[in-house]
Amino acid sequence: MNSHVTRYTAPGRSGTGPHSAFDPREPLPRLRHELATGPEGLSAREAARRFAVHGPNEVRGRQHSSFVRELTGQLVHPLALLLWAAAALAFVADLAVLGWAILAVVTVNATFALLQERQAERAVETLARYLPERALAVRDGRPVTVEARDLVPGDVIVLEEGDKVPADARVIEGGVEVDLSMLTGESVPAERMATEAVLGAPLSEEPNLVFSGTTCVEGQATAIVFATGAGTELGRIAALSQRTRRESSPLEQQVKKVAWLIAGVATGMGAAFLAVGVAVGLPVTDSLMFAIGLLVANVPEGLLPIITLSLAVGVRALARRGALVKRLSAVETLGSTSVICTDKTGMLTRNRMTLRAFWTAAHGEEGGPWERELVRTAALCTTVTREADGELHGDPTEAALLLGAMDHHTPVEPDTRDARRRAHFRFDPRLRLMSVVQTEDTPHGARIIVKGAPEAVVDRLHPGSPTEEARAAARRFAEQGMRVLAVAVREITPGAEAPTDRRDAESGLTLLGLVALYDPPRPEVKAAVGRCHEAGIKVHVVTGDNGATAAAVAREVGIGVPELKVVDASESLGDDELDRVLNDGCEVVFARSSPETKL
Structure with missing residues (x-):
């Protein structure tokens, strides 16, 4: 009996080149072939062999001299x-x-x-703290909990809400929302799902890739590991910081x-x-x-x-x-500073989403008591939990909804919310929405609550709904650098069974309105920027976030007054062009900046 065996060879040792990682953007069948793995994952023996080749999945700090x-x-x-x-x-x-x-x-x-x-x-030296201690991997056809440091290329891992991603991986099933702010600077979680790669997109923007050290805030997915340790994006950033010349x-x-x-x-x-x-x-x-x-x-x-x-x-x-x-000697350089380059997320801003604006079909953006119903309903369609210390754990956007409901004097407690929940359809990045069936405020029946991207929710409204007005309002909020969510409901008559089919649950909806969230600037930043300007210091923003959002934050804290330039750093700038931009005397926002650009 003959059998064909695909033999795995460590990258960089097969004579194909010096690269230490696989190309995750290849078609999935080809990537599986190169990684020599399948739906059942690796065997424990093969995983041990690859561990000996690749070493532990760790971010190693610089070796200290004696x-x-x-x-x-x-x-x-x-x-x-x-x-x-x-x-x-x-x-x-x-x-x-x-x-x-x-x-x-x-x-x-x-x-x-x-x-x-x-x-x-x-x-x-804190980069290593971003990595989780354990991960759920598929070994010998069954999911087992392993030490994160033992993961190897070719491992199939399972990611769920609240998990830290243990290694760079490609999603092969399901979908998750991931907080990529440590890599991209964007406060809003990014959607990652099993889909084809986008031609020409930066690695961090590929819709099917997740990266070591980032956090899954919603959803569930299965992914295949293609890089570990120093070969991950986190490991590459650590290596970049160590190569800088003193x-x-x-x-x-x-x-x-x-x-x-x-x-x-x-x-x-x-x-x-x-x-x-x-x-x-x-x-x-x-x-x-x-x-x-x-x-x-x-x-x-x-x-x-x-x-x-x-x-x-x-x-x-x-x-x-x-x-x-x-x-120690770097302290004195503060007195010689003429230009400050600052990140946006967590530096100029709080890295914490807050409710900023609302829209309803009957009242537009006008404030009023109807906001309470809109905010409370949105807060019921969440999955965040409250820790023992009182802090909310989960998607920062959903945490902002619960805090917003509290600010509007209509609090939603996670335990009470879950006790009255009859069904829950997880957030799906492909559909860009989630839904729940709640008995809250309807003791004799229930209602379906749907929350998600405006364009996804609007397509599921009943005929005659104000779809065009909602789309226009969503565009206005987005142009101001805010994240927009639409909230819609459908009542279930008393005694009727809760829908078990997602397509049935998320159709024939009535739009309650839109909520817009924003990562606000730190309150002390505007005064600090003003003092820098008084001292003759220019302040440039170098961020991985998009230009519109970064420019809105910059203007709010006083950067770029009277003129602000926005440059997309993902486009290659020659030295002459960069000199011209910097010598114009204006403050600049360098958007979509990679870690190399920031360095």
Whole structure:
């Protein structure tokens, strides 16, 4: 009996090139063939073999140099070298006490500076925390919980609401909404489903790919892993941050110049006195000793610890305000700043969606008591949960709906909501909506509540509904950088069975209205931008979000007054064109920026 076996070969070891990952945009049958995997996933034995080839699915931080090597680097600081020379000359001049004092100053200063920088370095190594500890993988045809570090290319994983994605993977079944803000800067979750790749789209915008460290906020999907560890987008970002070359700060450059200047002046004065002493008939030995003493006296032994302590105080002050500084000398560069490049999500904004505007067919965008019914109904069509500490867990958009209902004095508690739920049709990225059957507020019957993208909900309204008006209102909100959701209902007569078919449940609906959500700026940002402008500092926004949303936020906090330029960073800009944009004197929003662009 003959059998055909597809043999898996690790990428980069088959002679096909140096790439360390598969191309996830290939047709799915071809990707399955290259990964040598199927619906039943890998066998435990094959997974162990691939683990030996690829290593653990971990983001590894930069290897620290030894303590001795880093301490040596502090001891050869330009001013420290000058002090070493002064100490040696003090011993030659038989000034042992002074020599030992200088050596003590150098050693204590170097140790203190090293400990400060090591503490800051540890504080910024946080990328690995984005990875989950465990994952649900299909091994030998059945789902099993495995350590996330044990995942390998070719593993089939199951993703559900609330899960962190353990590795870069392609969705092969179902669909999820994923919070990609750590990669793209967009506050709004992105839809990822089993579909074909989009020709020419950036990897982060492919509709069928999910990435390590991001969070599934809604839906359920099965995906096939194509990259782990350093081969993931998260691992690539970690590698980018480690490849940056350390450049001397303005302070370090000035200290080096001062050290050479002091050395030159002290040496010149010592040599001049030695020549004068010999010329006037003083003994050579006495002249030499006096010249050495003069040389040592010209070296400012206290300058180095004063600089280090001053910078350390600055680091502590910044730390109390939530800023991390990796190098002590970088504190001084704040005084030399003429341009600030800032991200948008989580920096200018809260990275927390809030209700911003409403629209109803009867009242347009006019506010009134009808908002309470609209907001409460939208909050009932959610799946977020409340943790023991009182915080809401789940889709940030849905959390905003529950908080909005509370602000409108019509709170919805997740436990009560779920107790009165008779049916739930999960969010489907392909349909772009979800629906529930609730007995809330209708004790003798129930109603179907549907929430989703306006264009998807409008297509399911009963004839005669204000579809065109709803579409126009949704466009207006979207142009202002807001996320728009439509909310529709259908009453179920008392005694009737709740629909079990999704298509039946999500049809013949009555539109309640639209809710628009927005990631608002932090309240302190506008004043901070104003102070930057008063100091002559320009503020540019470099974000992965789209240009309209980023520009709306920038204008709200005072960036780009009186003129703001929006440049799509996904389009390649030549150096000359970039120089022209930056030299025009306007502040700029660089939208759709990749991690490389930001770096």
